[in-house]
Amino acid sequence: MSAGLGTRPNATTYDIERLVGMVWEGRIRVPHFQRELRWGRKDVIYLFDSIVKGYPIGSLLLWVRPAPAERLHLGALDIDAPSYDQSLWVVDGQQRVMSLANALSEDGAQDPRFALSYDLREEDFVASPTVAEPHIVPLPTLFDLRKLLTWFAKYPNLGELQDRAFNLTTVLRQYPVPAYQVEQGETEVLQVIFDRMNNYGKRLSRAEIFSALNAGPEGVRSLTLSDLADHISNDLAFGQIDDDTVLYAVLARRGADVQRDIHLEFGDDRRRGQSEFPGEDRDGAYRAGEEALIRAVRFLQTDACVPHFTLLPYRYLLVVLARFFAHFPDPDPANRRLLRRWFWRAALVGPAVFRGSTTGAVRTLCGKIRAGDITGSVQDLLAAVDPPAAVLPDLRRFRTNEAYTKIALCSWWELSPRDPTTGAVTEIEDLGEQLADRTTCADAVRYIVPSRRVEAGQRLWAANRVLMPVMQHEAGRDVIDIFVNPPIALVGVLNNDEGDQQWQSVLASHLMSSDMVGLLRSGRDSEFLNRRQEAVIAHLDSFLRRKAEWGFEDTPPMSELLIEDLSDEERPLTDEESYGPA
Structure with a gap:
């Protein structure tokens, strides 16, 4: 057990001008095991709204320790940071600090989450308009007095709104953010603090825990789950797949039980034989998982008519598809059509028919996919979602999240x-x-x-x-x-x-x-x-x-129906291979 902190944390305060300045100059760093930035635009707006209204935004916990020279990627910011004997590593408060630094920077505001402005007439924070409107001032302009003066020189008709804007600039720059600074050399203590901080309030997701456990050494930039999601979003316009779904897809490719213990996933002999890809390291698993997800997404967009992640009826279906395409990257047309049939039947049936609902559904369906047996896998998937009759969705209730x-x-x-x-x-x-x-x-x-x-x-x-x-x-x-x-x-x-x-x-x-x-x-x-x-x-x-082709027989490809002794008799289909109309 850790001996604890040798000295008590030092309480201090940073105004926002100083805080974001330290981020921009590379003095503030993020430990490699920290969770990814997961705030959306609304979260960032609430943060700034709290600041201008004088509400507290919570304190920060900063770790005082040296930092090497490196290129930092903080949200949408790329910073060439020099080395520091004493830099500040954010143990708690990363979402707030990085949201401030990105939204108040012209470079950071290239990310839609941070592209915010202030409507001087409505006195409200809004998404930056695509066409400039004089009374809607971008936050990087509002934060910089020199730029703000230039803005009003360009739009002299806004004279009555100048005082409001200048007061807002003062509030943003001078707002005090309380912080605790810990000076302790042992990394173990930092990890204990991180663990305890995140076992209260909003718990870490499974993806965040997995990423922290497999982060690798400090200073080494490796693939992350969010990187995989970004690549798919950028290349296929499929939208942002959440990290937990990406994680489950990576795990499903390596083994059917996606609920297994993630602490021993890589590099441990105790897991030997449990992965279908023994000896594979984390980066190899991430790259192969990304390729399986890409094939699954292309199938959804081209075969299943699901163009975007927000239109996917259930996320676990993407996990099952990723496992399927990991083992069968180029299915024949007949099995591909049967897979589409399975997808839409499964979407209509939903997870409720499985014991344990979504958890049971993904475990059961992933278990139906066996390496080297594409026909058996497809037939078993179909058999698992074989209800007595199809139920048409009720269109008297329209909710985009359902x-x-x-x-x-x-x-x-x-x-x-x-x-x-x-x-x-x-x-x-x-x-x-x-x-x-x-x-x-x-x-x-x-x-x-x-x-x-x-x-x-x-x-x-x-x-x-x-x-x-x-x-x-x-x-x-x-x-x-x-x-x-x-x-x-x-x-x-x-x-x-x-x-x-x-x-x-x-x-x-x-x-x-x-x-x-x-x-x-x-x-x-x-x-x-x-x-x-x-x-x-x-x-x-x-x-x-x-x-969904409910009334069709789920007949395997003709090549699979050839009997070894070439008998002329037609082999009867089993219950798992086909069924007719109810």
Whole structure:
């Protein structure tokens, strides 16, 4: 057991100007076992809102120790840091310190999480607009008095807002942040403090514990779970997969039991024989896990019609797919089609049919995948999600964070939804850009009829929503107005056959018709919603029948049906290999 601290922590205070300055000059460091930055834009906004309102934001715990010269990657900041005999290592408070340093820097604000501004008229922190608006001042400008003076010189009509801005600059720069500094040379003591700090309040996730256990030596930059998620997001526009799901995918590739003890995953003879890839080190497992995830994501996007992580009905299905593609990277077309069939059946069944729900589902399904037996693996996966009958999702309740809604949205994506202001088909990249750091797809879904005009019983219906990530023109107009009065961008071609065909394609891509638009035009909103709800339900039913193929026999590829003695008799299929309609 550790002897504890030789001296008591020293209490001090840093104003924000000094604190972020030390980050920018490389004097403040982050221990290699710390968790990744996981705050989103809303968390950063709350932090700054607390500061300007004078609320306490908590104290920091800093470890005083030497630091070598190195290139630091702190959020969106890249810093060439010199060596210091005494630097400050953040044991507690990393999210706050790094959010401040990134949001108040022009370089850090390149990350959407930290691209924030202050609306001087509304007196509120907001996401930075894509087009400059004089009364909305970027935080890096607000934090730098010289830049702020230049801003007001550029926009002299804002004179009445100058005092408010200058007062805000003073508050931001001078806000005091309390800190405890610990001077102790033993790394073991630092790890004890880290462990105890994180066993109170918000617990570490399994991915964060795994990353800390396998961080490697200080000063050596290795792949992280977040790196894997970033690569997939950047390369495939699939959105940000959470670290826990990435971890489970890495673990699932190496062994079916993803709930196994993660303390002994690498480099320990006690685990020999338990990994399907013995002798593999952490970086090798990460790289191979990333490749399996990439193949799984491509399957979702091209075969299963799931374009983005926020539209994935259940995260554990991606873990199972990663294990499958790790062992069978290039499945034949027949098994690939059966795998798509399994995916949509599993999405409809959900985890509730498995003992232990999600935990039981991922353990059971991963256990069905056996190296070297692709046909048996696919057949067993199908048998595991073989309900007596399909249940169509209830579209009277539309919530973008719920599985049934995500299933419906995937069916809408199949229609290649078009931008009603240009007629252009929405691409996966458009969806990825709109949902950059979002955990749900809410920002890509819009209301058609304003809620104030919708009857109470129809307000949650899917019929009043459209999947419309992008509108290039006239984005300030209500969606209903765009459909009732087609925008200027299309008016020039609407008076000929080609233009009418294009507009009909736009409507059809959102499960609408000219007749439905006529109902909207005449103010018969309830009738429109009834008609479109019927269309939405009919399309979802068609989509699921085609994807899940409930009434089809789950016949393996013909090559697998060859009997060794070449008998002419047809081998009967087992219950696990096929089933007919209920």
